[in-house]
Amino acid sequence: MKAVRLHGYGGVDQLRYEEAEPPRLLSPTDVIVRLKAAALNHIDLWNRKGLTGMDVEMPHILGADGSGVVVETGADVANVKKGDAVCLYPATGCGKCEFCLTDSDFMCIHLRVLGERLKGTYAEYVRLPAQNCYPIPIGLSFEEAAAFPLVFLTVWRMLVTNARLRPGENVLVLGIGGGVAGAALQVAKQMGTHVIVTSSSDAKLEMARNWGADHGINYTRSDFATETRALTKKRGVDVVVDCVGGDGWVKSLAALAKGGRLVTCGATAGASPPTDIRRIFWNHLSVFGSTLGSREEFRQILNFLCNTRMRPIIDRVFPLKETPAAHERLERGEQFGKIVLKIAD
Numbered sequence: 001m002k003a004v005r006l007h008g009y010g011g012v013d014q015l016r017y018e019e020a021e022p023p024r025l026l027s028p029t030d031v032i033v034r035l036k037a038a039a040l041n042h043i044d045l046w047n048r049k050g051l052t053g054m055d056v057e058m059p060h061i062l063g064a065d066g067s068g069v070v071v072e073t074g075a076d077v078a079n080v081k082k083g084d085a086v087c088l089y090p091a092t093g094c095g096k097c098e099f100c101l102t103d104s105d106f107m108c109i110h111l112r113v114l115g116e117r118l119k120g121t122y123a124e125y126v127r128l129p130a131q132n133c134y135p136i137p138i139g140l141s142f143e144e145a146a147a148f149p150l151v152f153l154t155v156w157r158m159l160v161t162n163a164r165l166r167p168g169e170n171v172l173v174l175g176i177g178g179g180v181a182g183a184a185l186q187v188a189k190q191m192g193t194h195v196i197v198t199s200s201s202d203a204k205l206e207m208a209r210n211w212g213a214d215h216g217i218n219y220t221r222s223d224f225a226t227e228t229r230a231l232t233k234k235r236g237v238d239v240v241v242d243c244v245g246g247d248g249w250v251k252s253l254a255a256l257a258k259g260g261r262l263v264t265c266g267a268t269a270g271a272s273p274p275t276d277i278r279r280i281f282w283n284h285l286s287v288f289g290s291t292l293g294s295r296e297e298f299r300q301i302l303n304f305l306c307n308t309r310m311r312p313i314i315d316r317v318f319p320l321k322e323t324p325a326a327h328e329r330l331e332r333g334e335q336f337g338k339i340v341l342k343i344a345d
């Protein structure tokens, strides 16, 4: 099969489009999926550079998101059959620990995620447990079905499970353009909230307005905490989605109303920002950290996508062999929405 394989930790020159051994069934509960599309996530960049502690045999196949058609099933597989079009839940646990036994296998200490400890989706075929395959929501193309799982799963857990977002609330989403930020904007708007977004790019703020954002703040020209307070009659917002971190962290806390909630799943601008702890207790703030989400949360998203007919925001589709260029685009932060790899028609 054709695949893009990582030959060593480092730059995009370590990614090679080449012939690779196709995966074979190893367990009666596994399936083989012929992939039609994959999608990029920031974690792919960290993994490529060897910054996540991922220790895998090279050459390795990256990619946590994918969609395709089931072509082989183990003897004990009942939930899918050959020919089914599926999207992929990216994580699998040990099946034995306290987290795995309580539908929290995404917290398993032996967690394996596609593209990390499992060979990923930058390839024509992937092997994974059948229980990680779900029917593609009605109306979604293979590209869209590859684009939503990781970011919508993450956003759903952050906004719905953790922050308990309610209709009519005010939400601030930092760094619009990224996959998580785009999904947060879409879910928050669909839930009937007022959404403010930030970016350093006026073009991205304009695109965000087309996707439903109520206000855009260019944080290179004004302090987004001050402006958020001005836009909310000094009250502040109920929820901040901050996957950026860095110097903006203190401003995120300052933008929250009393009793507000901050959710985070990333720190692309810096992982050790200063924090005024007094602001957290004085203002009764909550901070929620999470990555990924449970299978139940994934099921809720699939229903949400079916019922709302929402489609993930796709930035650009690259052919699989142009994966290095796709990585460079993500690395430069030029995208608005998800960068997708097309693997087959």
Ligand SMILES: [Zn+2]
Residues within 6 Å of the ligand: 093, 094, 095, 096, 097, 098, 099, 100, 105, 108, 109, 110
């Ligand atoms: Zn476990």
